[in-house]
Amino acid sequence: MNKLLSKGLLACSTALVSSTMALADGSDLTVFDWSGYEDEGFYGSYMEKYNEAPSYTYFGSVEEAFTKLQSGFSADLAHPCSDMVRKWVAADLLEPLDTSRLTHWDDLLPEIKEVDGVEIDGNVYMMPFEWGNTGLIYRTDLVSADDISLQLLADPAYQGKIAVPDAASSAYALAALATGISNYTNMTDEEFETASNYLRSIHPNVRFYWTDGGQFDQAMASGEIEMGWAWNQSELNLIWNETPALMVKDTDVGIATWVCGYVHLKGSTAPDDQIYDMLNALSDVNSGQYIIENWGYAHSNAESYDVVDAETLAAYGFDDVQKFFDNSLFFDAVEPSLESRMLREFERIKSGF
Numbered sequence: 001m002n003k004l005l006s007k008g009l010l011a012c013s014t015a016l017v018s019s020t021m022a023l024a025d026g027s028d029l030t031v032f033d034w035s036g037y038e039d040e041g042f043y044g045s046y047m048e049k050y051n052e053a054p055s056y057t058y059f060g061s062v063e064e065a066f067t068k069l070q071s072g073f074s075a076d077l078a079h080p081c082s083d084m085v086r087k088w089v090a091a092d093l094l095e096p097l098d099t100s101r102l103t104h105w106d107d108l109l110p111e112i113k114e115v116d117g118v119e120i121d122g123n124v125y126m127m128p129f130e131w132g133n134t135g136l137i138y139r140t141d142l143v144s145a146d147d148i149s150l151q152l153l154a155d156p157a158y159q160g161k162i163a164v165p166d167a168a169s170s171a172y173a174l175a176a177l178a179t180g181i182s183n184y185t186n187m188t189d190e191e192f193e194t195a196s197n198y199l200r201s202i203h204p205n206v207r208f209y210w211t212d213g214g215q216f217d218q219a220m221a222s223g224e225i226e227m228g229w230a231w232n233q234s235e236l237n238l239i240w241n242e243t244p245a246l247m248v249k250d251t252d253v254g255i256a257t258w259v260c261g262y263v264h265l266k267g268s269t270a271p272d273d274q275i276y277d278m279l280n281a282l283s284d285v286n287s288g289q290y291i292i293e294n295w296g297y298a299h300s301n302a303e304s305y306d307v308v309d310a311e312t313l314a315a316y317g318f319d320d321v322q323k324f325f326d327n328s329l330f331f332d333a334v335e336p337s338l339e340s341r342m343l344r345e346f347e348r349i350k351s352g353f
Contacts, residue, residue, distance in 0.1 A: 026052030029270045029278055032065060032075040033058060035212070041290040043281035054278065060211045061167055063343070069093050069265070076268040076275060081260040082117035083169060083185075085126050086333040088263065095264040096123035101276045104283040108300045111325045115259045116332045127279050128261040128300035130291055133247070133317075133328065134170060135255040137235050138227035139220060140244045150178035150254050153227070154201040162202065163216055163228035166209035168346035169334060170256075174229050175199050177254030177329055185334045192341065199349045209350060213237075220245060236296035236316070249317050251327035258331040261300070292318065 026046070031037075031054045038056045040047055047053065057075060059065035062084045069078070070091060080088060088094050099105045105127075112118070112128045119125070138148055153162050164171055175195035176184035187195065207225050210216045217234050219225045221243045230247075238245035249255055262282060264275055281287060288304025291297050296316050305313060305321070313319040334342065 025274070026050030027055045029054040029077070029274050030075040031056050031278075032069075032073070032078040032265070034079060035060075037079060041294060042287050043278060044286055044290075045284055046278050046281035049277060050274075063167070066091070066093075074267045074269075075265055076270040077262050077278060078265055079129070079260060079262055080126070081258050081331060082115045082126060082128075083258075083331040083333050085117035085263065086120060087336070087339075089120055089125055093266055094125050095266055095268070096125060097127060097264055097279075098276075099124050101272075102127060102283065103280040104285075104301055107285070107303050108283065109302045109321070111322075112259055112300045115330065118259075118261070126261040126263050127283060128259055129282050130261075130295075130297040130299055131257065131259040132297040133232045133249070133255050133257055133324070134165075134173070134229060134331075135232065136227060136248045136253065137220065137230050137238070137245055138248070139223070140246050142223070142226045145246075148227075148248055148253070150174065153178075153205060153229075154198070155205070158205045158226060160205065160207050161226045162205045163207055163210050163219060163225050163230070164202070165229060166211045166350075168342040169331065169339070170229070171199055171346055172334075172342050173256045173329055173331060174254075177256065184329065185332050185338070187338060192338070192345075196345050196349065199346070203349055203352065217241075232316075233296050251323065255324075255328045256331060257324045257328040259300075292316065298324075 033056055035058045038053065040053055059068065062080050065078065065080065066084065066088065085094070108128060112131060115128070117126060118128060136148065136150060152158070164174060172195055173184050175198040179194050179198050181187060181191045181195060184195070207219065208215070210230070213231055213234050216228060216230045217237045220228070220234070220238055221241060232247055235245060235247040262279060268275065283301055285301050285303045285307060288299030288301040289307045291299050292304060292308050293312060298318050298321060305318065310319065
């Protein structure tokens with residue numbers, strides 16, 4: 001074999017190996033996330049580039065995620081909600097994001113970028129991904145629409161027939177809406193007592209405090225529970241499975257809005273290029289269309305709403321997103337001493353005290 005041919009074959013072989021290695025690197029990116037968010041529909045352009053999904057590890061609550069990260073668990077990206085980001089920054093868990101490397105940053109809804117926790121002290125720490133609602137979902141064949149209210153959760157007629165999240169912040173947001181407390185993130189002592197007493201009043205009716213949306217969905221579908229405080233994806237899952245259920249989206253009754261996104265963890269070992277490839281895939285308009293149409297969650301990219309048909313947007317309640325920014329309770333960072341108090345008291349309430 002002549003030297004020229006040998007060198008040519010070697011070059012082709014090297015290029016093929018390099019290409020194969022590049023395609024095999026997708027799983028080197030590690031993501032600490034909620035179960036279900038490994039869905040490849042969320043990061044199509046990442047899959048196109050790397051031909052392999054990231055590696056996922058899951059948490060059941062942001063409190064669990066925080067504790068695990070403080071104990072030394074490492075990953076590249078994580079998926080908290082905005083109300084927890086200040087706490088994570090204070091614990092020195094996060095790297096600031098470079099918005100100049102976020103291809104779709106200027107396309108994100110301005111109201112979402114302004115949510116507390118996205119930017120802190122001049123640094124952007126969270127790239128907003130999805131947002132949605134936590135609200136009262138009920139079986140329309142078992143509970144009258146004329147009676148539905150947050151106060152109904154305490155009615156003795158529903159003993160053992162409701163479920164609420166096993167998360168103190170979400171429970172106290174529910175209690176604030178039910179009792180007319182305007183600022184659940186910084187309650188007075190009297191307001192905290194009022195909210196805690198509401199949670200005690202509904203405790204006898206709680207079949208379980210759910211930690212996974214699927215647990216809530218199954219219990220609603222079977223009739224084990226008849227109503228509860230849950231994410232809007234549960235409403236869609238139930239409807240798709242032909243269970244007569246509805247989330248109350250009337251802001252006069254009470255509904256909460258949350259914003260979650262991705263953060264770059266300190267100690268990350270993945271190359272920055274790969275980090276931003278994933279973040280850009282998640283914030284792409286195609287990702288937005290997918291999550292709206294298939295999960296029933298709203299997306300941070302404003303252009304997503306232009307590619308989803310109007311009927312779907314109306315059905316999911318996203319034909320007028322401004323109403324959620326104006327009239328719902330936003331999950332914001334709870335004042336630290338109050339958060340500790342909520343966590344302690346919620347455990348007491350769940351134990352029957």
